[in-house]
Amino acid sequence: MVILLKLKAYLFIGLFCLSGLGVMAQVAPASSRMGDIRAEWLDRASFSGAGERPSGRNVLWYKQSAKVWEEALPIGNGRLGGMVFGGVADERIQLNESTLWDGYALDPNNPESLETLPEVRRLLFADKNNEAVKLAEQTMMGRPRGVKPYQSLAELWFDTRHLSADAYTRSLDLATGVVTVRYKHNGIWYTRESFASAELNAIIVRFTASGGGKISNSFTLRRQQDAETTPHPTDAASLLLKGRLPVKDSDGNARGLRFAAQVKAVVSGGHTRFHDHVLSVEGADTLTLYIAGATNYPGLEHVYDGGLDFPGIPEDTCAAIISNATRQSYEAVKAAHIREHQRYYSRVELELGAQDGKNWHLATDELLEEARTTGQPDPLLVETFFQYGRYLLIASSRPGTMPANLQGLWAWQMNPPWNADYHTNINLQMNYWPAEITNLSEMHLPLVDLMASLVKPGQRTAKVLYGADGWVVHHLTDAWGFTAPADGPQGIWPMGAAWLAQHPWEHYCYTLDTAFLRQRAYPLMKGAAAFILDFLVEAPSGTPVAGKLVTSPSYSPENAFILPNGEHSVFTYGATMDFEIIHDLLTNCVAATKILNIDKDFRNTCLKTLSRLAPIRISETTGRVMEWVEDYDEVEPHHRHTSHLFALHPGNQISVTGTPELAAAAKKTLIARGDDGTGWGLAWKINMWNRLHDADHAFKLLGVLLCEKTLPNLFDNHPPFQIDGNFGATAAIAEMLVQSHVPLKGTRFEVHLLPSLPTALIQGSVKGLRARGGFVIDLTWEDGILQDARIVAEKGGRLTLRLGDRTANFKTKGGEILQLDSHLKRKRT
Template sequence: MNKKFINSTLLALLCFTQSQAQQQKNNATAASQRQQKIDQFWTDRAQIKPLEKLSVAPLSLVYTLPAKVWEEALPLGNGQLGAMVFGGVADERIQFNESTLWAGAPQDPNNPKGKTYLPRIQQLLFEGKNKEAVELADSTLMGIPKRIKPYQSLGELWLDMPHLQVEQYQRSLDLETAIQQSSYQYKGIKYTRESFISAPANAMVIQYSANKKQALDLNFSWKRAQDFACLTDPKDPSQLLLQGQIGQSGSEGEKGTKFSAIAKVFLKGGRLTNTAGRITITGADEITLLITAATDYPGLKQISYPAKKTGIDPLVSCRETMRTLAKSDYQQLKQAHIADYQHFFKRVQLDLADAEQQKWKQVPTDSLIKLTRGQQQIPSALISKFFQFGRYLLISSSRPGHMPANLQGLWAWQMDPPWNADFHTNINLQMNYWPAELTNLSELHQPLFDLTSALIPFGERTARTIYGARGWVVHHLTDAWGYTAPADGVQGIWPMGSAWLAQHPWEHYSYTGDRQFLKEQAYPIMKGAARFILDFMIQIPSDKPFAGYWTTNPSHSPENSFILPSGEVSSFTYGATMDTQIIRDLLQNYIEASTLLDNDPDFRQECQAALQKLIPTQISKETGRIMEWIEDYQETEVNHRHTSHLFGLHPSNQISIANTPDLAEAAKKTLLSRGDHGTGWSLAWKINMWNRLHDGEHSYKLLYNLISEKTLPNLFDNHPPFQIDGNFGATAAIAEMLLQSQVRDKNNNYLIELLPALSKHINKGSITGLKARGNISVNIQWSNGVLENAELIPSKNGPICISYAGKQIQVEGIKGKSIQITSQMF
């Protein structure tokens, strides 16, 4: 390699790295300035003395001061309504979300030039003329418009009380009941505020109480950054209305989604006045606030292009909810909420023994995270809490009949949140649902399937218009309105989103064995995604590596780039490794589903033929690592946050120690080169990958880095900024340290692996209620790093192959009958 080439390559890499670093710095600065601009309007006037002696329950988040910024507030939710509770005293702030409050509308963004110019773009990429291909693709394949509109905050309820000097303050979130509580003393009187968001009631419920009568005085009003009005309800003086429509403040363009919210007061004692959009309460014994919200979003099953008027009046919807709730008192609402929530949450219990358990009972959650940074070890109490917090977030942000969890789950405080708080389909949306089946929350997977089904007609239009293909496609992101075209920039030309999304309904079937679901919802999703892939793939020319094989063109390894032999930095290519691994996963799963259902034998045969023409996953002769692209290009960023070319290791099962030891060793080298740090979600993904390599110590090391470096005071994952996928990915990772079931045995049954990635730092504990593929319930107990007992409860008769410590046994399963396993059996 000549000196001139080396210098040009280094210069290109340096410029790229500096430019990327500066852009990240600019983004962080802008985000910080936006945060300061918002938060300067909210401060708690009270002087606060914390509770002198804490007693922190194992599954509670506890703090001794109110939140000062949004990332310290505590999340509540029921899948439709979300709230972030700051826990203020004299000045309280509760920020609300409604899962369907998206700007924008259904549209046809597909570039009509696409299929005309696609062959030329493919030719340019095969010829190594990447820059020309990028320029042509940018003008002919990109969506019109290139951007989607954001998910938005609903608004904020601002409350104030005349308590300016208080003591014995604490606030908490109980993960076992999904109830937030704040308490303190003022002039010898104890004040308590309890909040939850109920799925049965479809409302947030807040109760103010004191241990002295006539001690409650309260004022509140609605706030929002734009497009709203706060009004006294003319029909009911106990109700305060928030009403608006996205875009109503602007002078140009169509108006968007309409929204409404009602805050209704129920009093015991005291007096209420409601004037000019502000409610004032004086001398009350007890105050209960009920808050509900709605939009005129038509629902995923009704979205269409062109858009149809829904006829939904969100204010009418809110009033109907309030009329229903008027029949229930606070205790009835609370009991119904707890019963509904615990129906999901109580299914899994994780207990990690900790000799210092008593010590942590007096440490606030934010302090516990800070203490972790200096220890190189995570308190077991924090691991359990972090694991269950992930399950709590999924229960709170993803419920059947509502939207799936987005980049921030359900919670976003801005009008224009980071990355639009959209559905990012090149890892993030999928990662949100990794814990759903494994941690026994299978029903909560359904919103993702419903979104996927709703995307099919939009994706079919994109496939026809841009690629001249059948089937359906989505690229690296989508929204509530069915956007499936390439977005943002040429890096968005990544037509693998539908193929990856199609993995999830198959996983749901693999865990549940629900044949009706497989036939009615999973199969159409999978077949349409496979149909697009077969039409989209192109044969590699005779002068290129792997001539005659089928590949994707154009292609990206999401958000990463490489250096061409010419020294040019590029990310646009053909045949990225991740594409081939996703396609192999999809086709194998589709073939199995088609065989089970005895459907479409001719198309099944097409898929089987295509499988034989896919490029095998390659190992670099130079580095010994998994190759990220079809050619062994030099990387621009060895520690890149995406580890896309290890899709075959996780979440797929194409790479395993048992079946592909050479690829597993190459995957290990790849992970080592990527490093042990990164963004929050990136660390979560890598923990799952180390789990699959059965390296519990490395998994634990990255879990430590995630919790100590990338976890916010309220346990939200920090990209930065906040992204919820790291929470969900880490919850799945903790579970897979203890149980895996993705590998097939010699009879093609799922192999149940017990404690496959257990670290010496969590060498004693128990977990109950996990699920293995094949619809098997699993309970595990271990001590001194050794399996003591495992209980398997199968849902059907048949052989079960179980692995522990590198050895396997087979037992005969009987539906519903407990199978006891000990380490002595191996």
């Protein structure tokens, strides 16, 4: 992504001043010392450094509270998210609600675009690239030229009288989705448990102590702007924060979303009281907080239905959520949350390190430091990082919720980096790379919902800007259906819908859900293809691919090249990535029409277009895959995007076994790009090295990602934080063990076991990974050699397995289980 700002990743800016906490009169709370916006958020408590690893295999844990946001631990249920700092004297839980987006639905399309498009194309074909850039920027950009940000909902602040912790452990158990803070103060053990219940749509925080009457805290809700906090008007034990985003349209009408957050305290023993906007609890035996958040966002399918204001009162929604949540005991709510979370999380088990290994008792930040010192991540860290990515997807993308954005669900600013929007030139797609292979297929569906919501505005953009049918998205979108070019000329990249259309097809390939293909996937794919078929033009004589179909204008995200006259430019025609995305889309459309036995004429049009599409070309000078239609030199040879290798990953047009010449050129391309990069850029390269079956090079880059681009709470660091690197790396670790992208005859795929197993991970086991064709796979290996495999054929059909150079074919029935040995032979039962 274009780096629009520089942000010190570890600096958490204190923005609020919490006052009036009577219980802390003897020492000013840290929160009242935040006038200096350069200061880090600090817990006043001192820590002894003593702490014990919690039970559980995959846990993030620490021996001190978080000092900055990038050390806090995330919880989420797809709608409501929290970042738990784990403070002793001073605690903060930063809250997000997935629909709290600034802005509103509008028509940003510039009708001048269609008039000037032929001239832009003429200039590009005449090698007048920068003249084309100037004209396109004047006439094709969206109005406005960008989107408004996703925003933080609120922050819950509370403090205690505890200024020291003799023993302290802060942890997130990935298997339960519960953050636990446990510490000892003056001989009393205090415990706090926090989790986000999907069933109740609430965050619950439980306080207990080893002695009676020991829990005394003061609470308030804060937001940087546009909100106020008061005692709840109808609930004497609740705080209420509510507000409205100050958005107005060109006529001066208020269009901003309304929002609210409520916190209710339920105590046994002790009592509660209010002082101004502060809720205090004194002398309780136990305390449970129920936290709700809501907006009046109408849902993706109703963005254009609301007129000037949407119905719904967020504070009423919060009250209903909390009323429902408090009807059950805490024990019942927690047990239900764990059951529901494990319904998804427990589908995959990965074991790469022994529990008695030398680093087993290292805290997570210590494991990271050990990796930085040795340059080699411990297998346990790799295992936990993999499961953390799955945890984050479960927490930030669930059926019926918004899809995961650039920061998933968690953003503390009013204006996060890149607006925490949906960047469609790789970042949004990367978020969902692990969904199918790591057995979280349901978490893929919010992306499909977003795509469906973009069809209507995308159709208008296609017609107004290009005179084309179908639907189009450029390099970003938001919660309000923005589909026009944004930011600058780099935004005139009309390939977003075509790339996104890969995802519903992938969902079908893994699930073989024909009803989904017919009702949801294929209409989205066909609509994206219809735009492409209208957008393509024939390259004129005198060009390198004369007579072939090319895209124009075109752009290779987000790279620039050097023209023969020495000028730099970003605009051209026929960037290689375009051909690769189009090849992927049209090929998948052809396959879908055969499966569904429909649209023969459309199928033939796709096939004819594929035969005329400009090919992937190899540079005669460098032997690398060419990024543009001309063999230009790059402005940044080590650019973070490796767009022209889309056909290697996430596409499948390039493979080691199917196209060895292109695979060799792709390898040279990756070597030239280098082994450094942004967090998400490294994750992409790891996936590509996996596809080349260069396991140790892939693991080397995973080490760089963990050692140099991973924050203390294991969030990916662009920098700053972007969640796509987490998701991309999780998918990459899975593809070290199972790959199923190489197409065979018909609509089948080869399933390759341990295709890219690094020597650093020579022993281990995995259960529950998925392969295309509806197969679920368990593997065990020792000394880098497969010991046994268990494969469930959910739908049945032909299965081709590969292990190294060995292949085996099986005919399977629906529900059949194959038990195979190290030679891919059936085991005797």
